[in-house]
Amino acid sequence: MIEVRRRLHQIPEPGFAEFKTQRFILDSLSRLPRDRMEIRTWRTGVLVKIRGDNPVRRIGWRTDMDGLPMEEETGYDFRSQHPGYMHACGHDMHMAIALGLLSHFVENPVDDDLVFIFQPAEEGPGGAQPMLESEEFQSWKPDLLFGLHIGPDYPVGTIATRPGILFANTSELYIDLVGQSGHASLPHRSNDMVIAASQLAMQLQTIISRNVDPLDSAILTLGKVTIGTRQNIIPGQARLEGTIRTLSLEAMEAIQNRIRALVSGIETGFACEAHIDWGSRYCQVENEPALTREFMDWARRNTDMQVVECREAMAGEDFGYFLRDIPGFMFWLGVDTPFGLHHPQIQPKEDAIPAAIDLISRYLTWKAKR
Numbered sequence: 001m002i003e004v005r006r007r008l009h010q011i012p013e014p015g016f017a018e019f020k021t022q023r024f025i026l027d028s029l030s031r032l033p034r035d036r037m038e039i040r041t042w043r044t045g046v047l048v049k050i051r052g053d054n055p056v057r058r059i060g061w062r063t064d065m066d067g068l069p070m071e072e073e074t075g076y077d078f079r080s081q082h083p084g085y086m087h088a089c090g091h092d093m094h095m096a097i098a099l100g101l102l103s104h105f106v107e108n109p110v111d112d113d114l115v116f117i118f119q120p121a122e123e124g125p126g127g128a129q130p131m132l133e134s135e136e137f138q139s140w141k142p143d144l145l146f147g148l149h150i151g152p153d154y155p156v157g158t159i160a161t162r163p164g165i166l167f168a169n170t171s172e173l174y175i176d177l178v179g180q181s182g183h184a185s186l187p188h189r190s191n192d193m194v195i196a197a198s199q200l201a202m203q204l205q206t207i208i209s210r211n212v213d214p215l216d217s218a219i220l221t222l223g224k225v226t227i228g229t230r231q232n233i234i235p236g237q238a239r240l241e242g243t244i245r246t247l248s249l250e251a252m253e254a255i256q257n258r259i260r261a262l263v264s265g266i267e268t269g270f271a272c273e274a275h276i277d278w279g280s281r282y283c284q285v286e287n288e289p290a291l292t293r294e295f296m297d298w299a300r301r302n303t304d305m306q307v308v309e310c311r312e313a314m315a316g317e318d319f320g321y322f323l324r325d326i327p328g329f330m331f332w333l334g335v336d337t338p339f340g341l342h343h344p345q346i347q348p349k350e351d352a353i354p355a356a357i358d359l360i361s362r363y364l365t366w367k368a369k370r
């Protein structure tokens with residue numbers, strides 16, 4: 001499965017454009033025995049059902065599939081073959097683990113049916129919600145659903161999770177400002193969006209410190225600001241792109257209201273036009289408490305894994321949509337790399353792959369037994 005991960009690493013694709021990735025998964029499945037396995041596709045995703053020996057319910061395992069728009073700097077000899085795209089959030093590892101589990105369970109069926117979900121577009125615009133609503137998913141809807149995310153901060157051999165909220169609520173943020181461009185020597189005849197955007201960027205950073213309850217964690221990050229074409233033209237347009245993270249829906253609503261007010265103030269103060277687009281929103285990942293505790297206890301008793309009860313993360317995951325409807329949980333899998341998620345040099349330790357396959361295959365076997 002390490003070789004599988006390396007091949008997937010070479011073909012990162014954007015959300016809902018995971019065409020080669022889907023082909024790779026289907027090709028891998030075609031080499032497995034078919035007597036117990038049914039396969040469906042949904043857009044660029046894949047669903048696989050493995051018939052159990054004595055099924056009463058369906059137990060699901062989910063992986064995401066997409067890469068990120070960034071240039072890889074790992075120095076790997078199996079680096080991305082898609083310029084400007086990289087698997088920098090571990091989805092290559094997640095898919096290799098899911099394929100490893102599938103290979104195991106087609107040969108070693110359990111009592112219940114198992115459903116493996118390869119979900120597109122986790123990084124955006126969000127594949128979980130539309131997949132959940134699809135006929136393809138609904139007719140195989142699992143009764144329980146589990147998933148993992150690689151955790152760069154934890155050593156290999158460690159898993160970390162918690163009952164309740166694991167990942168934050170998210171909202172993307174896109175703000176367009178439109179003023180009047182002009183000659184650099186004629187500022188009085190232009191309406192300079194460098195100044196308007198700079199002021200807005202600074203004002204937005206006051207929201208978390210001045211408008212959010214300090215005991216209610218929240219983040220507003222601007223990851224991209226686009227203004228201007230060259231040094232002697234006053235730009236008439238600016239675009240600010242970011243993301244909001246909160247641990248409560250109240251904080252999300254308060255932050256969005258405050259952004260509206262500040263943007264409206266910039267419109268008035270700079271006599272420009274502004275437009276806000278909230279992009280895609282993800283709901284929090286909320287682990288079902290009893291199942292999560294049961295899993296943590298089971299792993300402590302039955303495996304050599306270090307099991308850590310961690311804090312909430314301010315990352316987002318559209319797996320939250322599945323968990324709003326289906327009981328289950330997600331956990332961090334230690335991959336021990338100094339570079340965090342979304343870093344161009346991230347190099348997750350690959351021995352986490354067989355460790356995860358061993359852990360999860362044993363857990364699902366136990367969970368699916370009468």
Ligand SMILES: CC(=O)N[C@@H](CCC[C@H](N)C(=O)O)C(=O)O
Pocket residue numbers: 089122123124149170171172242243244280282314315316317341
């Ligand atoms: C695990 C992880 O890194 N997830 C992404 C999810 C992105 C959500 C959305 N596109 C946004 O940017 O708000 C993350 O950045 O946390």
